[in-house]
Amino acid sequence: MIYGHDPRTGQQVGAGLAEADSARVDMVVSAAAAAGEAWRATPAEERAEALEAVADALSAHVDELWRLADQETALGEVRLRGEVARTAGQFRLFAQVIKDGGYLDAIIDHADPAATPPRPDVRRIKQPLPGVVAVFAASNFPFAFSVAGGDTASALAAGCPVVVKAHPGHPNTSAAVARVVRAALPYPDLLGLVHGLQAGADLVRHPSVVAAGFTGSVAGGKAIQALIDERDTPIPFFGELGSVNPVVVLPSAATAQVASGFAASLTLGVGQFCTNPGLVFAPDDDELRKAVVDAVEGSAGGPMLAERIRDGYLGGLGRLGELNLLAEGQPGEGALAVTPKVFTTDLDTFAAKLPGIAEECFGPAAILVTYQDASDLPAVLERLEGSLTATVHAADAAEAEHLVEVLQRKAGRLIWNGWPTGVAVAWSMHHGGPWPATTNTAHTSVGATAIDRWLAPTAYQDWPEELLPDELKDGNPLGIPRRVDGVR
Structure with missing residues (x-):
């Protein structure tokens, strides 16, 4: 069993939560993968509405959540209320991102027989990774970098289901946040939660997991990378590790x-x-x-x-x-x-x-x-x-x-002439850096472009119009930003 502890007293607080065994991890990941099939097919407008519903639910439960988190973290009401608001803000930001559509980086090059060599009709778009994203919650932000943190919000926005390995420092807070988010989603299994060290290892090795996000220590990040290296099929790992700033x-x-x-x-x-x-x-x-x-x-x-x-x-x-x-x-x-x-x-x-x-x-x-x-x-x-x-x-x-x-x-x-603590939730934010700050300096865990981690491009060559995604059809029925024949 995993128990929360009050840092002020060192005493155990809340109920004990069972560590997930391999069978439980498999069940949670499989359920998330099944829910993800429907989620990927959900129109962007509806996905955005779901993210906004999650934000509203988090805000509505702030009184319950901050009190529970304070028992397990001693971070205090002001900090924790602000962090719930920030977490809700991340979901609202990504609702805007997917409504805008620019994150898909849609590109169309019409056929040009006069080019050397002749150019076929090629259309490119980013699509969600075909599977489950594993997220390892952080110790120091029980909301903003945890169960409903930026990794989860951006992955759901991309169209991916998520399974979170809860941090043992705030297990009851994690369970409460998961309940709030799951109740607000159209498919509750889009967000799964598991507890325990072995559960984390089983999660990152699961064949349905296609990427992993982590915020924590250099040692923790290296341990997860070692587990990924054991997989038959490698997956991308986006870790935020150590930084002296x-x-x-x-x-x-x-x-x-x-x-x-x-x-x-x-x-x-x-x-x-x-x-x-x-x-x-x-x-x-x-x-x-x-x-x-x-x-x-x-x-x-x-x-x-x-x-x-x-x-x-x-x-x-x-x-x-x-x-x-x-x-x-x-x-x-x-x-x-x-x-x-x-x-x-x-x-x-x-x-x-x-x-x-x-x-x-x-x-x-x-x-x-x-x-x-x-x-x-x-x-x-x-x-x-x-x-x-x-x-x-x-x-x-x-x-x-x-x-x-x-x-x-x-x-x-x-x-x-400022100070680095306090990372704005904004379109332009980059929260990343060279090793050991992160495992991939090209990506961020905060800001609109955090969604890029959970997307991969597909190009369609001479593809029938009726089979193309709406985002790539000539009429641009969704009205998203695109680059057509080199022109934005």
């Missing part, structure tokens, strides 16, 4: 604003964000150092989500302990509470300790690396592993010109 503070930046913003972003959610700023490069300046110390000392820790996560954080602090401790916040309260800590070193020492010193320490910990000359930064930044974000603070854009090329190779989202 480097921040570069240039001499013209406003010292007080940088320090206060850094402390707030570092400690948000007890530092349990994949976009937590874990590495800051700043001028060797006493005023800035003091401002950072004051801001961090004014912050407070709190309980982490699970004992394993807390232990991982403490282990990371042990590794960072070879540096100088610059500042620490107030101790948090609760059985799994931790304290924010910021360590410091100079650029040369940091560079000599790469790559190990720059590994992610998941939680409210960071390194302040001081430099004498900003021209020395690109060579060190080049040696960092990939991240989801990279941030620059400066009042003068010209100061950052020498950083742009290296930063855009190192991160999927570049931020100017």
